[in-house]
Amino acid sequence: MSNDFSSKGTITLGGMSFTGERALGMTLWETTQVVNRAFERMLAEVDGNRAVWFILLALGRRSHATQRELAATVGITEATLTHHLTALERRGWVTRTRDDRDRRVQRLEFTVEGQAAFERMLAAAIRFDRLLTSAVGEDLDTFFSALSRLASVADDRGEGPLPPLAELRRDAGDDAPA
Amino acid sequence: MSNDFSSKGTITLGGMSFTGERALGMTLWETTQVVNRAFERMLAEVDGNRAVWFILLALGRRSHATQRELAATVGITEATLTHHLTALERRGWVTRTRDDRDRRVQRLEFTVEGQAAFERMLAAAIRFDRLLTSAVGEDLDTFFSALSRLASVADDRGEGPLPPLAELRRDAGDDAPA
DNA sequence: TATTGTTATACTCTATAACTATA
DNA sequence: TATAGTTATAGAGTATAACAATA
Numbered sequence: 001m002s003n004d005f006s007s008k009g010t011i012t013l014g015g016m017s018f019t020g021e022r023a024l025g026m027t028l029w030e031t032t033q034v035v036n037r038a039f040e041r042m043l044a045e046v047d048g049n050r051a052v053w054f055i056l057l058a059l060g061r062r063s064h065a066t067q068r069e070l071a072a073t074v075g076i077t078e079a080t081l082t083h084h085l086t087a088l089e090r091r092g093w094v095t096r097t098r099d100d101r102d103r104r105v106q107r108l109e110f111t112v113e114g115q116a117a118f119e120r121m122l123a124a125a126i127r128f129d130r131l132l133t134s135a136v137g138e139d140l141d142t143f144f145s146a147l148s149r150l151a152s153v154a155d156d157r158g159e160g161p162l163p164p165l166a167e168l169r170r171d172a173g174d175d176a177p178a
Numbered sequence: 179m180s181n182d183f184s185s186k187g188t189i190t191l192g193g194m195s196f197t198g199e200r201a202l203g204m205t206l207w208e209t210t211q212v213v214n215r216a217f218e219r220m221l222a223e224v225d226g227n228r229a230v231w232f233i234l235l236a237l238g239r240r241s242h243a244t245q246r247e248l249a250a251t252v253g254i255t256e257a258t259l260t261h262h263l264t265a266l267e268r269r270g271w272v273t274r275t276r277d278d279r280d281r282r283v284q285r286l287e288f289t290v291e292g293q294a295a296f297e298r299m300l301a302a303a304i305r306f307d308r309l310l311t312s313a314v315g316e317d318l319d320t321f322f323s324a325l326s327r328l329a330s331v332a333d334d335r336g337e338g339p340l341p342p343l344a345e346l347r348r349d350a351g352d353d354a355p356a
Numbered sequence: 357t358a359t360t361g362t363t364a365t366a367c368t369c370t371a372t373a374a375c376t377a378t379a
Numbered sequence: 380t381a382t383a384g385t386t387a388t389a390g391a392g393t394a395t396a397a398c399a400a401t402a
Binding site for chain 4: 281
Binding site: 244245246256257259260261264280281282283284 | 361
């Protein structure tokens with residue numbers, strides 16, 4: 001299911017206006033949602049999903065020494081990673097073995113099946129990226145550079161501790177009006 | 179917390195290779211994540227979040243006749259929308275009144291406080307979008323058009339029924355190894 | 357019978373905090 | 380004490396299915 005604000009016209013407020021068709025944030029969001037759903041479908045065809053793909057990719061790159069680093073690469077907490085790894089282990093795609101030199105450390109390895117699954121997802125990701133790249137065409141460099149600038153300004157805005165979400169449902173029970 | 183694959187080098191498989199720095203899908207995803215977090219922070223400053231903002235925006239545009247249409251606009255199911263509306267009603271931002279001409283239909287209205295909250299979020303969204311737009315600068319048209327092409331190719335790939343996610347955790351419980 | 361919306365329930369993903377084992 | 384990872388628990392967001400009210 002996809003949201004679609006972009007054809008819903010303009011709202012004005014004081015001197016400001018907000019037009020769906022021209023709202024960059026909204027368009028970026030919706031485009032990424034659409035692209036993401038398509039990618040999730042491709043991954044699903046090879047029994048994957050984004051979370052698994054990210055973890056396997058980080059594993060495949062062997063760019064981590066500890067699970068803590070792996071979690072940071074994937075962008076989740078250690079506890080969340082443990083859940084995913086438990087699932088992957090039960091599925092028979094990875095093994096966890098304690099490192100003999102420091103038995104606190106888990107050494108993560110693909111099984112043969114896990115390696116095959118990883119390669120299927122990698123192939124899917126490569127195919128998908130070719131599709132996207134050809135869609136952008138000759139504007140590719142411009143597009144990458146615009147994305148990079150967007151990430152920069154957002155990062156400037158986005159540093160500091162994460163504020164708690166406005167938790168509607170939690171404070172809902174307290175002072176509910178009749 | 180943010181994932182960061184883009185500086186993690188290249189994986190090769192057969193004749194294909196996958197390079198984080200050049201992976202368009204990954205870059206698009208990460209950029210949107212960063213931008214989204216920044217936007218959520220801005221909304222949080224005015225007691226909002228993305229779900230609430232989308233719902234209030236659709237309400238403000240009065241572009242729906244039924245909750246079903248509203249849910250479709252926002253991109254969620256009716257049941258999910260009901261939960262959000264219940265929360266918004268408890269918070270005192272919207273009212274639900276049965277339509278006298280068809281008592282199955284709920285008429286949704288902002289309260290005064292809800293209108294004010296909506297306007298705060300709208301102002302935040304407009305400010306945020308100006309920030310993004312100025313970051314993209316003169317490449318804006320090119321950028322929009324690239325996004326549009328990406329959405330198109332993804333939509334072509336993305337039609338059809340949503341496949342179930344590969345539910346790792348569900349089939350995990352069955353044959354768990356000791 | 358069809359439509360509008362709600363309720364009941366469950367599932368995924370995620371996080372925080374407390375914990376175990378090891379150093 | 381400090382570190383690596385796990386477990387227990389919880390919560391936000393979502394969905395499906397069964398339901399009630401109304402047409």
